[in-house]
Amino acid sequence: MAIATINPATGEKLREFAALSDAEIDEKIARAAEAFESHRRASFAERAAKMSRAAEILEAEKGEFARVMTTEMGKPITSAREEAAKCAWVCRYYAENAEKFLADEEVETTATRSFVRYQPLGVVLAVMPWNFPFWQVFRFAAPALMAGNVGLLKHASNVPQCALAIEDILRRAGFVNGEFQTLLVESKQVARVLEDKRVAAATLTGSEPAGASVASLAGKLIKKTVLELGGSDPFVVMPSANLGEAAKTALKARTINNGQSCIAAKRFVVHEKIYDEFARRLKDGMAALKVGDPMEEGTEIGPLATEQIVKDLEQQVGKTVAAGAREFRSPARLPSRGFYFAPAVLEDIPENSPGYCEEFFGPVALMFRVSSVDEAIRVANATAFGLGASAWTNRPEERERFASEIEAGAVFVNAMVASDPRLPFGGIKRSGYGRELSAFGIREFVNVKTVYVRGDEASHKTETE
Numbered sequence: 001m002a003i004a005t006i007n008p009a010t011g012e013k014l015r016e017f018a019a020l021s022d023a024e025i026d027e028k029i030a031r032a033a034e035a036f037e038s039h040r041r042a043s044f045a046e047r048a049a050k051m052s053r054a055a056e057i058l059e060a061e062k063g064e065f066a067r068v069m070t071t072e073m074g075k076p077i078t079s080a081r082e083e084a085a086k087c088a089w090v091c092r093y094y095a096e097n098a099e100k101f102l103a104d105e106e107v108e109t110t111a112t113r114s115f116v117r118y119q120p121l122g123v124v125l126a127v128m129p130w131n132f133p134f135w136q137v138f139r140f141a142a143p144a145l146m147a148g149n150v151g152l153l154k155h156a157s158n159v160p161q162c163a164l165a166i167e168d169i170l171r172r173a174g175f176v177n178g179e180f181q182t183l184l185v186e187s188k189q190v191a192r193v194l195e196d197k198r199v200a201a202a203t204l205t206g207s208e209p210a211g212a213s214v215a216s217l218a219g220k221l222i223k224k225t226v227l228e229l230g231g232s233d234p235f236v237v238m239p240s241a242n243l244g245e246a247a248k249t250a251l252k253a254r255t256i257n258n259g260q261s262c263i264a265a266k267r268f269v270v271h272e273k274i275y276d277e278f279a280r281r282l283k284d285g286m287a288a289l290k291v292g293d294p295m296e297e298g299t300e301i302g303p304l305a306t307e308q309i310v311k312d313l314e315q316q317v318g319k320t321v322a323a324g325a326r327e328f329r330s331p332a333r334l335p336s337r338g339f340y341f342a343p344a345v346l347e348d349i350p351e352n353s354p355g356y357c358e359e360f361f362g363p364v365a366l367m368f369r370v371s372s373v374d375e376a377i378r379v380a381n382a383t384a385f386g387l388g389a390s391a392w393t394n395r396p397e398e399r400e401r402f403a404s405e406i407e408a409g410a411v412f413v414n415a416m417v418a419s420d421p422r423l424p425f426g427g428i429k430r431s432g433y434g435r436e437l438s439a440f441g442i443r444e445f446v447n448v449k450t451v452y453v454r455g456d457e458a459s460h461k462t463e464t465e
Contacts, residue, residue, distance in 0.1 A: 120148030226434030231387030
């Protein structure tokens with residue numbers, strides 16, 4: 001895939017970039033390795049001052065960054081501004097908390113002193129997706145840089161200007177010596193970067209095939225990885241729920257980012273007592289969404305990111321309907337050019353169809369009727385993914401069962417699944433492994449070092465291990 005900006009609202013190629021040569025890649029890796037030697041020794045206060053400056057830049061120029069995001073991947077401009085602001089939040093969060101999260105932890109043993117120390121690993125390669133082109137990167141970069149690591153970014157090929165803008169933000173914030181660099185490289189060049197001995201670890205957010213490729217190579221090289229892959233998140237609604245609030249939230253949860261979010265609600269598992277009313281409200285909401293130019297303030301659904309995504313989604317819907325599902329498609333008039341897809345709802349989905357087991361990356365809601373809590377949990381877990389889940393009920397015993405028995409990295413009760421710097425984020429099963437954000441996220445790419453010290457005053461103690 002060419003490294004290029006193609007406006008999904010028009011299909012027009014706006015700019016193309018040449019991939020780095022092997023020599024240029026080596027030069028950037030060498031610069032990163034050199035930067036690590038000084039950056040690892042910087043104080044938390046020094047790193048925090050730079051990270052706080054990055055937050056200030058993101059807030060002051062969020063309108064400009066939003067336009068870049070919307071131009072390259074088609075998200076509504078209002079959502080793009082919110083994304084830039086959220087990036088500022090994660091920068092500030094780690095600027096304020098990194099030192100606390102990575103402070104030495106004293107452990108009582110027979111030694112004079114024993115403790116755990118967290119130290120950075122080195123150069124970390126980040127392979128990032130296009131759907132949240134700023135947020136996905138900053139939720140890696142903020143903790144990684146604050147921990148003392150340095151970063152190399154291989155961004156998705158359709159958002160190169162976002163990748164360069166992020167590098168520029170961090171450079172202007174003070175990370176000027178190669179602590180964070182963008183690599184404009186093709187997917188086939190990732191292996192070359194990861195194989196370099198100076199690269200210590202990798203993190204990837206993206207598709208299952210991409211995750212499997214990076215993880216398998218890293219495994220051979222015995223290098224640490226964190227993976228955040230796909231999701232087919234359930235949105236469970238029981239009779240005791242506030243139906244109006246659940247239906248309103250369901251619409252937002254399915255169509256956020258034009259439906260292109262790993263943690264978007266995709267499968268709506270609804271109790272039969274309220275199913276028909278919930279389905280009616282969801283369809284009405286889908287039909288009322290304004291589809292159009294993502295640069296216009298009132299647009300709620302913009303184009304999908306690429307023409308291929310539209311084709312893939314149409315194929316999944318077509319196969320599911322051919323297998324016996326019923327389809328509701330929004331009557332919205334789509335623009336004559338660009339990569340648009342009318343919001344849709346599928347019902348009566350057969351188990352042997354794509355709608356039952358695959359992730360749909362676009363504004364298509366998949367609905368399932370259930371008769372009990374047991375069946376709701378069974379359907380919610382009937383997926384290879386395990387990223388997030390939303391459960392709606394006002395019965396305490398049902399809340400506890402959903403929290404305990406739904407197989408996911410996160411369960412939100414009476415709320416939409418969302419990432420938050422204060423909470424760990426990640427999945428299980430084929431949604432990946434490892435965690436981002438919170439204290440857990442910053443500790444993924446550190447050496448958890450045991451330090452055991454004996455002095456003369458401890459010489460009388462008896463060792464037992």
